[in-house]
Amino acid sequence: MPEPFTRLTAIAAPLEMANVDTDQIMPARFMRRPRDERYAQYGFHDLRFTPEGMVREDFILNRPPFDRAGILVAGRNFGVGSSREAAVYALQALGFRCVVADSFGDIFFNNSLKNGLLPVRLPEAECTALRTTLHANPGAQVTVDLAAQTLTTPDGTAHTFTIPPFARDCLLRGLDEIGFTFTLLPEIEAFESARAAG
Amino acid sequence: MPRTLFTKIWDAHVVHRREDGLCLLYVDRHYFHEGSFHAFNMLRARGLKVRRPDLSFGFGDHYAPTRARSTGAIADPEIRGIIETFERNAKEAGIRAFELADPLQGIVHVAGPELGLTLPGMILVCGDSHTSSHGALGALAFGIGASEVAHVFATQTIWQTMPRQIRVTFAGTLPAGATAKDMALALIARIGTGGALGGAIEFAGEAVRGLSVEGRLTLCNMAIEAGARTGMVAPDAVTMEWLRGRPFAKPVDISDLHSDPDARFNTEVSLDATHISPMATWGTSPEEAVPLHGHVPKPEEAPDAARRATWAASLDYMGLKGGERLADVRLDRVFLGSCTNSRIEDLREAAAVVKGKRIAVPMLVSPGSSSVKRAAEAEGLDRIFTEAGASWEESGCSLCVSMNGDSVGEGERCASTSNRNFRGRQGRGARTHLVSPASAAASALAGRLVAAEV
Numbered sequence: 273m274p275e276p277f278t279r280l281t282a283i284a285a286p287l288e289m290a291n292v293d294t295d296q297i298m299p300a301r302f303m304r305r306p307r308d309e310r311y312a313q314y315g316f317h318d319l320r321f322t323p324e325g326m327v328r329e330d331f332i333l334n335r336p337p338f339d340r341a342g343i344l345v346a347g348r349n350f351g352v353g354s355s356r357e358a359a360v361y362a363l364q365a366l367g368f369r370c371v372v373a374d375s376f377g378d379i380f381f382n383n384s385l386k387n388g389l390l391p392v393r394l395p396e397a398e399c400t401a402l403r404t405t406l407h408a409n410p411g412a413q414v415t416v417d418l419a420a421q422t423l424t425t426p427d428g429t430a431h432t433f434t435i436p437p438f439a440r441d442c443l444l445r446g447l448d449e450i451g452f453t454f455t456l457l458p459e460i461e462a463f464e465s466a467r468a469a470g
Numbered sequence: 471m472p473r474t475l476f477t478k479i480w481d482a483h484v485v486h487r488r489e490d491g492l493c494l495l496y497v498d499r500h501y502f503h504e505g506s507f508h509a510f511n512m513l514r515a516r517g518l519k520v521r522r523p524d525l526s527f528g529f530g531d532h533y534a535p536t537r538a539r540s541t542g543a544i545a546d547p548e549i550r551g552i553i554e555t556f557e558r559n560a561k562e563a564g565i566r567a568f569e570l571a572d573p574l575q576g577i578v579h580v581a582g583p584e585l586g587l588t589l590p591g592m593i594l595v596c597g598d599s600h601t602s603s604h605g606a607l608g609a610l611a612f613g614i615g616a617s618e619v620a621h622v623f624a625t626q627t628i629w630q631t632m633p634r635q636i637r638v639t640f641a642g643t644l645p646a647g648a649t650a651k652d653m654a655l656a657l658i659a660r661i662g663t664g665g666a667l668g669g670a671i672e673f674a675g676e677a678v679r680g681l682s683v684e685g686r687l688t689l690c691n692m693a694i695e696a697g698a699r700t701g702m703v704a705p706d707a708v709t710m711e712w713l714r715g716r717p718f719a720k721p722v723d724i725s726d727l728h729s730d731p732d733a734r735f736n737t738e739v740s741l742d743a744t745h746i747s748p749m750a751t752w753g754t755s756p757e758e759a760v761p762l763h764g765h766v767p768k769p770e771e772a773p774d775a776a777r778r779a780t781w782a783a784s785l786d787y788m789g790l791k792g793g794e795r796l797a798d799v800r801l802d803r804v805f806l807g808s809c810t811n812s813r814i815e816d817l818r819e820a821a822a823v824v825k826g827k828r829i830a831v832p833m834l835v836s837p838g839s840s841s842v843k844r845a846a847e848a849e850g851l852d853r854i855f856t857e858a859g860a861s862w863e864e865s866g867c868s869l870c871v872s873m874n875g876d877s878v879g880e881g882e883r884c885a886s887t888s889n890r891n892f893r894g895r896q897g898r899g900a901r902t903h904l905v906s907p908a909s910a911a912a913s914a915l916a917g918r919l920v921a922a923e924v
């Protein structure tokens with residue numbers, strides 16, 4: 273069950289890449305490992321480290337202050353491809369609680385919501401402008417308010433976004449989705465009975 | 471009101487509808503693989519049981535070794551451990567799992583349909599993005615994440631919002647030499663990997679009707695690479711004939727399983743099938759695809775500045791300059807397999823190309839299921855491959871996802887019948903070119919990226 277998500281103010285890191293697939297966020301060879309603190313090493317592994325294991329200083333998330341970022345501002349189609357929820361676990365292990373992009377892979381978007389990693393959709397022009405601001409002001413903070421559904425950029429401009437209402441409600445209250453579905457158990461049983469009679 | 475096939479299946483499965491439109495849908499069939507350990511751990515942490523073990527089926531595929539069938543013989547302790555965990559979890563939950571040594575084992579998206587477990591009109595989910603494949607039988611099938619897998623195990627339902635609906639029509643008939651894989655790549659090259667984002671595709675048109683179920687599975691398999699949540703084909707006589715006699719199949723009434731003539735789609739896309747020729751990807755996204763008889767594009771030919779930068783980065787990763795003929799691109803190896811293209815027809819098409827010839831670069835052939843393997847061996851396809859110099863191995867996800875220890879080396883170039891040419895997909899630094907089975911076979915003979923002669 274995720275922690276409630278209400279409001280977050282954190283350093284935001286710009287990532288100038290489109291179509292970042294979940295294979296890049298979480299390389300397949302680490303997926304056999306149980307979810308633990310090592311997931312921080314796996315996140316963006318092949319972009320962060322050379323084949324010899326050296327830290328790539330030219331990758332933005334390796335550089336201060338972006339190595340302490342809690343919000344990632346990415347390019348279009350973030351999280352496309354494989355359904356691996358481990359990509360969300362790896363981003364969370366790296367310290368991210370929110371990803372901003374113009375569009376997200378469908379399954380990644382759902383996986384993020386279920387785990388308390390807030391996927392914020394903003395128009396492409398706003399994402400691009402925000403990334404430019406963050407490059408020019410490294411360490412600048414962004415505030416995300418889930419109740420108000422606003423993202424406030426370092427210059428104080430508020431952008432509105434939308435999170436599906438049920439997922440938003442679960443996140444705000446830290447609600448367990450399975451627990452909620454169990455309250456509908458009589459309807460599930462009725463459906464099954466009708467099927468069996470059918 | 472006229473309804474689409476998608477809406478008909480959706481409506482028949484609504485257990486609960488919220489005012490905001492979110493629906494709780496009943497899941498007829500749930501498949502899982504070794505990656506399900508996260509979901510089983512979630513159940514355990516909450517003390518929950520699997521509600522309907524009879525509606526879930528497990529398939530050992532992602533970590534299945536390509537060269538052995540005994541779990542105990544796997545050298546890597548982590549890989550052995552994850553397979554043992556999968557088998558133990560299924561057993562404890564009372565679920566039928568097709569383990570490594572099971573004669574019915576196979577890649578979930580090959581073996582599920584082949585066993586008759588996937589049927590028209592079903593809602594089917596699996597913790598794997600290529601679950602869209604099963605739409606080929608006229609099911610509403612989509613991939614889900616680990617938390618959703620846990621939800622399905624616990625409740626046999628899933629929360630979904632109605633996606634936008636897209637009809638993709640392939641008009642006319644496919645020319646000789648072009649296949650379902652080429653249709654998929656031509657579509658993605660046209661609309662992009664985000665072209666169907668969050669949508670549900672129904673494939674229609676003469677060229678789709680003309681496909682076998684195997685071909686339809688390939689087409690629906692790749693729907694996710696266009697960003698779609700699912701792809702589907704209305705079931706017809708071809709579907710029912712294909713399902714006849716399959717071990718788990720049950721009678722289904724398909725008379726209403728089609729989109730009504732006046733049903734409205736949010737988006738219509740139309741492609742001329744008569745102009746589709748064998749395709750290959752040149753970059754690191756499935757949308758970076760061109761006809762095999764053509765050239766690798768140059769960044770300056772990109773339609774916009776953003777794409778120019780993306781193309782330049784793709785070319786750099788792929789070790790290409792841009793402007794070269796695909797036929798001049800030298801390969802290091804070829805992979806024939808994966809849930810996209812490893813069915814009996816795929817193997818027949820490739821075998822017909824290499825028969826009596828010798829391949830120029832190593833070629834790994836991994837049949838999609840143990841049943842496909844036996845069927846191919848009964849036809850003598852294994853000997854055609856091995857006599858040509860290819861290696862004929864066991865079924866599993868193998869070099870498509872490189873989880874089982876198989877991988878393409880750093881900087882090596884592989885023509886592959888799989889579905890993703892992402893950076894590092896086949897191994898760190900590996901360069902992947904997606905092609906059809908016939909093109910993969912022709913490329914193995916030439917050692918370069920070429921289409922099969924028609």
